[in-house]
Amino acid sequence: xxxxxxxxxxxxxxxxxxxxxxxxxxxxxxxxxxxxxxxxxxxxx
Numbered sequence: 001x002x003x004x005x006x007x008x009x010x011x012x013x014x015x016x017x018x019x020x021x022x023x024x025x026x027x028x029x030x031x032x033x034x035x036x037x038x039x040x041x042x043x044x045x
Contacts, residue, residue, distance in 0.1 A: 004034050014042040 008014070014035040018024050024032075035042050
C-alpha cells in the first residue's frame, strides 16, 4: 500500500478505469478508498 499513498500524495485528481465485464477488482477498491481518504474526487470511466 505504500506505493499508492506516495503516488496519491503527488496528484491533484484520480481517474479510475473499470473493466465493464469484470467490474471493480480488490485493488481498484483499495485505490479508491485511499483517494477518498486524501479528499481526492475520483472520475470513474
